[in-house]
Amino acid sequence: MNTEKNSAISIEQLRRNQPRFEGIKSGHRACLGCGQALAARLVTEAAGPDVVVANATGCLEIFTTPWPESAWHIPWMHSVFENAGAIASGMEAALKAQGKSTKVLAFGGDGGTFDIGFQAISGMLERGHNVLYVCFDNEAYMNTGIQRSSSTPHAAMTTTSPPGSERMGKRHLKKDILTIVAAHHIPYAATTSIAYPSDIRKKVRRAMDIEGPTFIHIHCPCPLGWGHDGANSIKVARLAVQTGLFPVIELERTELIGSMPIRHPKPVVEYLKMQQRFRHLFTTKDARAREELEHIQALADHNIKHFNLQGDTMDALDSDGADTVRRGGMRWA
Amino acid sequence: MLKALEGSQAIAQAVASCRPQVVAAYPITPQTHIVENIAKLVANGKMHCEMVSVESEFSAASVVLGAACAGSRTYTASASQGILLMAEVLYNIAGMRIPMVMTCANRAVSAPISIWNDQQDSMAVRDAGWIQLYCADNQDAVDTTIQAYRIAERTELPVMVCVDGFTLTHTLEPIDIPEQAMVDQFLPAFNFKRALNPAQPTSMGTLVSPDFFPEARYSHHQALLHAADEIVAADADWAKISGRASGGLLSIDGPDDAKIGILTLGSVYGTLVEAREEYPDLPATKIINLRAFRPFPVAALCEACQGLTDLIVLERALSPGYGGIVAPEVQASLTSVHAATRVHSFAVGLGGRDIPLEIYRKLHRRIQLEEPAPFTIIDVELERLPVEDYGVE
Numbered sequence: 001m002n003t004e005k006n007s008a009i010s011i012e013q014l015r016r017n018q019p020r021f022e023g024i025k026s027g028h029r030a031c032l033g034c035g036q037a038l039a040a041r042l043v044t045e046a047a048g049p050d051v052v053v054a055n056a057t058g059c060l061e062i063f064t065t066p067w068p069e070s071a072w073h074i075p076w077m078h079s080v081f082e083n084a085g086a087i088a089s090g091m092e093a094a095l096k097a098q099g100k101s102t103k104v105l106a107f108g109g110d111g112g113t114f115d116i117g118f119q120a121i122s123g124m125l126e127r128g129h130n131v132l133y134v135c136f137d138n139e140a141y142m143n144t145g146i147q148r149s150s151s152t153p154h155a156a157m158t159t160t161s162p163p164g165s166e167r168m169g170k171r172h173l174k175k176d177i178l179t180i181v182a183a184h185h186i187p188y189a190a191t192t193s194i195a196y197p198s199d200i201r202k203k204v205r206r207a208m209d210i211e212g213p214t215f216i217h218i219h220c221p222c223p224l225g226w227g228h229d230g231a232n233s234i235k236v237a238r239l240a241v242q243t244g245l246f247p248v249i250e251l252e253r254t255e256l257i258g259s260m261p262i263r264h265p266k267p268v269v270e271y272l273k274m275q276q277r278f279r280h281l282f283t284t285k286d287a288r289a290r291e292e293l294e295h296i297q298a299l300a301d302h303n304i305k306h307f308n309l310q311g312d313t314m315d316a317l318d319s320d321g322a323d324t325v326r327r328g329g330m331r332w333a
Numbered sequence: 334m335l336k337a338l339e340g341s342q343a344i345a346q347a348v349a350s351c352r353p354q355v356v357a358a359y360p361i362t363p364q365t366h367i368v369e370n371i372a373k374l375v376a377n378g379k380m381h382c383e384m385v386s387v388e389s390e391f392s393a394a395s396v397v398l399g400a401a402c403a404g405s406r407t408y409t410a411s412a413s414q415g416i417l418l419m420a421e422v423l424y425n426i427a428g429m430r431i432p433m434v435m436t437c438a439n440r441a442v443s444a445p446i447s448i449w450n451d452q453q454d455s456m457a458v459r460d461a462g463w464i465q466l467y468c469a470d471n472q473d474a475v476d477t478t479i480q481a482y483r484i485a486e487r488t489e490l491p492v493m494v495c496v497d498g499f500t501l502t503h504t505l506e507p508i509d510i511p512e513q514a515m516v517d518q519f520l521p522a523f524n525f526k527r528a529l530n531p532a533q534p535t536s537m538g539t540l541v542s543p544d545f546f547p548e549a550r551y552s553h554h555q556a557l558l559h560a561a562d563e564i565v566a567a568d569a570d571w572a573k574i575s576g577r578a579s580g581g582l583l584s585i586d587g588p589d590d591a592k593i594g595i596l597t598l599g600s601v602y603g604t605l606v607e608a609r610e611e612y613p614d615l616p617a618t619k620i621i622n623l624r625a626f627r628p629f630p631v632a633a634l635c636e637a638c639q640g641l642t643d644l645i646v647l648e649r650a651l652s653p654g655y656g657g658i659v660a661p662e663v664q665a666s667l668t669s670v671h672a673a674t675r676v677h678s679f680a681v682g683l684g685g686r687d688i689p690l691e692i693y694r695k696l697h698r699r700i701q702l703e704e705p706a707p708f709t710i711i712d713v714e715l716e717r718l719p720v721e722d723y724g725v726e
């Protein structure tokens with residue numbers, strides 16, 4: 001056999017040939033660079049095939065299931081916008097009654113999680129259902145055309161928080177959903193970001209192993225809604241973490257048990273200026289724009305302090321190192 | 334064996350005998366006693382199910398939907414504000430063609446807030462795509478609940494069993510709770526073929542474009558129309574086992590040659606039958622108990638109305654700005670075969686207003702008028718209204 005030829009097999013090719021479970025396949029209708037589509041793939045890969053999914057109304061539901069097609073290769077159902085928590089509760093109760101160990105996942109956007117579906121989620125957490133709830137946070141109601149949600153960051157422009165002579169975008173702060181969720185004293189609640197696929201996998205696996213309600217909150221840039229190039233989604237997501245605006249942390253009960261350290265905190269401006277939704281903070285000489293930039297920087301500084309995010313030495317798993325580290329040619333985790 | 338039971342207690346026992354695996358509910362008068370009784374059965378090991386005490390009716394409906402999709406037989410119950418809070422999910426359940434049973438303990442809808450009985454709540458979700466069966470008494474509620482599971486599971490449609498709040502739910506009556514073996518014989522174990530299953534992944538509740546939507550609605554509509562046969566069959570088969578029939582789609586009481594008919598839904602039926610004996614001098618009258626409101630039994634109704642000159646429809650709910658809700662459907666059904674039958678529409682017992690036996694005489698008197706009003710709310714006391722509201726009637 002020609003050894004030359006053998007060595008020509010590319011690592012890429014080998015990877016592609018390696019069977020890997022995929023819960024959601026290509027062919028769906030997500031926009032180019034959609035953070036949520038990537039996140040859903042990573043979550044379902046890590047969760048494996050023995051699951052059932054309750055999906056709230058939103059982009060993910062819409063772009064994956066244009067009848068008679070479906071991108072899902074796991075049992076999946078969508079009911080309405082605000083009941084994923086309760087649908088999942090019912091699924092879990094049924095599987096329990098049937099003596100099955102299939103894990104129930106619930107998927108919701110930030111609107112379906114922070115706002116309209118919050119009550120059902122709170123009920124699900126309080127009753128202790130064995131459900132992993134995943135919130136795909138793209139920081140607005142994207143499916144209906146970019147309206148503000150309580151997850152939209154301060155000063156961001158959406159169609160219902162437009163800047164104008166009286167306003168500098170959204171007037172209110174992003175809701176701290178993780179702390180609120182953790183306050184239900186659930187065993188595990190964590191944030192993560194599509195910039196760190198291995199972090200997503202690790203956290204999903206961890207949550208899958210826990211018997212009880214768990215919550216994973218994934219930061220998912222939306223090129224259309226945020227106004228950045230789809231090719232830059234990962235970069236934007238990483239900057240959100242590296243500026244301290246989106247802390248990547250883990251809570252058990254209410255206790256902070258882990259955080260992704262930031263090696264070199266970046267100024268928030270680097271993150272903001274990549275996105276059209278913050279354009280009004282840069283295009284005007286208005287003193288209010290400067291004030292808002294300072295305000296946003298202060299929010300990031302607060303996060304870094306509050307969650308103790310500042311890393312002091314090189315750390316392979318900090319916001320610079322994570323997901324660039326390979327072990328024996330493999331990605332970690 | 335007959336036992337003196339409160340309606341709610343009897344319904345709870347009937348539900349238990351159907352062996353649902355997941356029950357989810359949120360308290361609201363007059364449904365509460367049903368759920369409390371189920372909780373008691375569960376607590377005492379007489380019923381084995383996951384009882385999910387949710388934080389709202391919206392979640393109650395969602396929990397049973399999720400549970401049914403995951404392959405379990407389910408039960409929920411509500412009333413009034415709770416039914417309206419569920420409305421979005423009720424449409425969703427029916428549109429997905431999910432077999433399940435719920436009880437609506439019929440109650441008026443706020444405002445003005447009232448805990449008392451009428452049928453505004455179930456009428457408000459008339460078009461959600463559920464089968465709706467109305468119960469004349471508590472024995473009927475027990476038998477209908479059991480039948481409802483078979484109907485639901487054979488048709489893959491949800492069934493709402495409507496029982497008048499207080500009048501039935503809170504009334505003690507001698508009731509026969511069927512032996513467990515009888516129910517087991519009648520109702521096979523739940524086997525929902527479309528249930529979600531990791532071994533054969535499917536997607537439910539997907540986005541449907543205009544290319545398919547009318548077809549989805551068509552098939553749902555057809556399913557409801559065909560359900561009429563299953564309603565009749567379930568009643569007949571249950572009668573063979575239990576010795577009791579509930580009337581199928583509707584039941585008729587009274588002489589065949591009667592010229593006057595009164596059509597009712599729910600417990601007012603009993604009042605009328607009794608009233609007829611109280612006033613033997615009034616013209617012969619057929620009393621028609623419409624058990625199935627959805628699907629609407631057009632053919633059975635036309636047959637029941639043979640030979641009637643006047644049909645009085647007793648409305649237990651109101652479409653403000655129009656009038657009765659049931660009568661227009663009755664009238665439309667009759668036009669092709671009994672165009673001459675005059676259909677009168679009277680709202681009675683709104684918000685729990687008493688329906689005395691005397692109502693029977695009043696109704697007869699009303700239709701003797703030269704030109705009876707097409708729709709009237711019975712017993713409105715105008716002097717109880719502020720002056721500026723006078724004369725609206």
Ligand SMILES: Cc1ncc(C[n+]2csc(CCOP(=O)(O)OP(=O)(O)O)c2C)c(N)n1
Nearest residue numbers: 057058059081109110111112140141142143
């Ligand atoms: C009761 C109800 N209100 C409003 C809507 C319209 N709606 C559908 S999806 C959506 C926004 C979804 O936003 P989010 O949960 O953030 O998910 P995304 O689409 O951004 O992924 C809205 C408002 C609805 N479907 N149901």
